[in-house]
Amino acid sequence: MKYTEEHEWLLAEDGLIVVGITAHAAEQLGDVVFVELPEPGTEVSKDDEIVVIESVKAASDILAPLDGEIVEVNEILADNPGMVNEDPMGEAWFFKMRPSDLSPMDDYMDEAAYTDFIS
16 A cells, blocks of 8 residues: 555555545544545546545545546445545545556555654
């Protein structure tokens, strides 16, 4: 698993990248009340704003970590946005994307570096 400075986690799985937010980010947001997901088939560029998260404290965006195509979204979050608080590192992933190039994954932090980053 890799981590971004924007508190996203990235998991390579069968040629796709699964994207969610870290437990730290979910805790900072507070209770999530709304999640707006992209449409599958959407082509994205790195740093495009592609998910909107609204909580009782703030609104936040998830940025595309890589260039590629959104191939699947976690529809459960539209009906149950609070799942982001319950299981941010597991069942509450936001989307899966097919990256056009996997090499930028090497630029992201591993778990030890992310732990240092948030401490």
